[in-house]
Amino acid sequence: MRGLTGPGPDSARGSWLAVIAAVASVTALALFVGACGTGGLGARDEGPAHASAVAGAGAVASPSPSPNDPDKYRKVDAVQLLKQDPAVSATVKRELKPCSGNEYPVDISYGDLTGSPVDDVVINVLTCADAVGIGSYVYRDDSGTFKNVFRTEESPVYAEIDQGRLSVTRQYYEKGDPISSPSGEIVTPYSWKAGRFTPGKSVRNEYSKSAGQVPTPVPDS
Numbered sequence: 593m594r595g596l597t598g599p600g601p602d603s604a605r606g607s608w609l610a611v612i613a614a615v616a617s618v619t620a621l622a623l624f625v626g627a628c629g630t631g632g633l634g635a636r637d638e639g640p641a642h643a644s645a646v647a648g649a650g651a652v653a654s655p656s657p658s659p660n661d662p663d664k665y666r667k668v669d670a671v672q673l674l675k676q677d678p679a680v681s682a683t684v685k686r687e688l689k690p691c692s693g694n695e696y697p698v699d700i701s702y703g704d705l706t707g708s709p710v711d712d713v714v715i716n717v718l719t720c721a722d723a724v725g726i727g728s729y730v731y732r733d734d735s736g737t738f739k740n741v742f743r744t745e746e747s748p749v750y751a752e753i754d755q756g757r758l759s760v761t762r763q764y765y766e767k768g769d770p771i772s773s774p775s776g777e778i779v780t781p782y783s784w785k786a787g788r789f790t791p792g793k794s795v796r797n798e799y800s801k802s803a804g805q806v807p808t809p810v811p812d813s
Contacts, residue, residue: 664711668738670698673731674715679740684717684727691720703753706732706741706784713738714751714758725750730758730789742782742789748774758782758789775799 671688674680691697697718702711710733717727728751730742744751748763759781766775776798782789 664704664709665702666710666733667702668700668713668731670700670713670715671696673713673738674698674717674729677729677740679743680727680729681745684745687717687719687726689720697723701753704756705730705753705758708733712741714753716750716752719747724748728760754781757792758784773799 674688675685688696688698697720699716699718701714703714705712705714712733713731715729715731716725717729718725724747726747726749727743727745728749729740730751731738732741733739742751742758744760744762746762749760751758751760753759759779761777761779763774763777765771769775776796778794778796780794781792783792784790
């Protein structure tokens with residue numbers, strides 16, 4: 593099952609499309625897949641949400657790298673990292689429990705977002721029931737310690753690495769929308785500048801309500 597990670601270190605397991613697949617109807621999924629042009633490239637990719645993406649909130653010790661790992665790649669225990677981080681809300685931490693067996697509802701991606709000598713870590717926390725993203729975080733290695741340099745916790749949200757930039761997708765609902773059929777999404781790119789993530793220009797993708805049509809990207813004003 594996508595979005596479920598064992599209690600130990602793990603690599604990224606997919607992209608934002610799987611979150612959509614878990615919450616959308618068959619029709620909504622078909623429309624979304626037809627229009628989705630953004631998306632992270634997964635592990636080692638070089639290439640409604642909380643308004644505040646915070647920098648420098650909380651830090652926990654990073655695990656020692658394995659001698660067999662590449663110099664920049666350092667696996668983390670994502671669950672332990674989140675549980676020890678005071679910047680992660682109590683609400684999100686309550687979801688950090690196994691959904692089935694020893695599998696936790698987290699997605700992990702590694703890549704260069706901040707220019708650190710060690711790969712940055714992007715972690716998404718999902719709900720067990722429907723795999724909706726409830727929190728997205730970026731951790732940066734700082735002298736052997738992984739430090740929280742980005743968070744957003746208003747659901748539904750999903751962060752990924754897209755061509756060397758952080759890309760955060762937030763679905764939104766208009767009045768009367770069922771939970772399985774949001775009106776669209778807002779995709780915001782973030783760049784690392786002066787020690788923090790700075791948002792770029794967002795793109796609003798409006799989902800079509802008619803079968804056979806696809807979402808239309810609309811610049812977010």
